[in-house]
Amino acid sequence: MLQITFRQLEAFYWAGTLGTVAAAAKHLCISQPAVTARIKELETNLGLVLLLRSQQGVQLTPSGHAFLLRAQYMLQLGEEFEAGGRNEQPPLDGVLRLGADESSAAVGIAEILWQLRMRYPTLRMDLSIDQSSVLNGKLNRRELDITIQTSVLNRPHISNRVLGQVAVAWIAGASMDLADLPFRPDDAASVPLVINPHHSVLHSLARDWLGEARADQYQLNTCNSLAMIMKMVQKGHAMAVLPVPIVLEQLKQGQMKLVPADPPLPVISYYACFLSEKEAAGVGTIVDMASEILTECQFFISSE
Known part of the structure; x- marks a missing residue:
């Protein structure tokens, strides 16, 4: 079953009509990577190449030309349905x-x-x-x-x-020296740890993972601010259990690193x-x- 969305159609239509991903992103008030991702999803769903990319912009393929009018028609229908829904009842x-x-x-x-x-x-x-x-x-x-x-x-x-x-993982600052990997519960005594306070999922997940080690054998600190935890980790002051998506930029820039763990942390x-x-x-x-x-x-x- 095709999983085509109006967001994918919008991204393709405006990129194909305006000639660049940047112009489409500006028109739709979203980021350029979001436009590119939606177009790729649409092409994957259709099994077609709709646009050719270059430094000058994008160019419609023959399949893209044929699909552009269909996309325009479907978007117009969507706008009509949406307008009808708004007229019937305002949201919330x-x-x-x-x-x-x-x-x-x-x-x-x-x-x-x-x-x-x-x-x-x-x-x-x-x-x-x-x-x-x-x-x-x-x-x-x-x-x-x-x-x-x-x-x-x-x-x-x-x-x-x-x-x-x-995905969740143990995260450390790039400068932190970790000799024995993968990181295991028995290794927790060798490095300061920081996690969210009690009653949080990340706290429970970390405590469950550390369950094999005695509580008096590791230094476990808590902080109620995820942003502050990330700063502490980046400075090399502690390791933390963090959702991987929130530190992707720091990982790409080499400011933080994923720490292999045994056993691995659950999602x-x-x-x-x-x-x-x-x-x-x-x-x-x-x-x-x-x-x-x-x-x-x-x-x-x-x-x-």
Whole structure:
């Protein structure tokens, strides 16, 4: 079954029409890598090469010329359906109370907010960034409409949807000298460690992994700020269990390094949890948007 999305069609249509990926990205108010990724996904889904890339821009292939008119027609239909939906009912009564944990927020929340603003110009945002345990409480008390988090909330008034899985690893600063690899629980005494506080998934994951070592044999520090943990790691002050997507840039620049571990750390599952009564007001569409954006940002492990 084809998995073509309107985002893929938009990226192809505007790149083919305007002649460059940069122009398409500017028109769609997204990044150039996002445009390129969407076009590649479309070409993969169709099994066709639609655009030829060069330093001067992009050029439509014969298949691209033929598909451009179809893409334009499908986008026009989509706009008509979307306009009809907006006229019937505004989403969430003009206010979206969105919660996200710090990891998903660091990778994708800016793009999610921008896309929401472009799609729903009158929608006002109330954003909460916190641990999943805190977000759970707020959602259960109906203080939030949607949360992106690492746990489900089994309540009659809450709906849960799996978004994807995220790779987690021990991360160290590039300057940290680690003689014995792979890193094992018994090695924890040789290096300071820092993790999130209690009641967080990363804390539980690290403690479970360290379970084979005695608690008095390693130096375990906690910090409630993921950004501060990353700074401590980058400076070489400690090692940490971190979601790999949030440190991709530091890994590419050689500021941090992945530490092979034995046993390897398990992946973390992410969920969208939302008030069931809000689904008719457009929350389901917003969940789909958030899932697609986080996937494009390489937050989730590829299913391919």
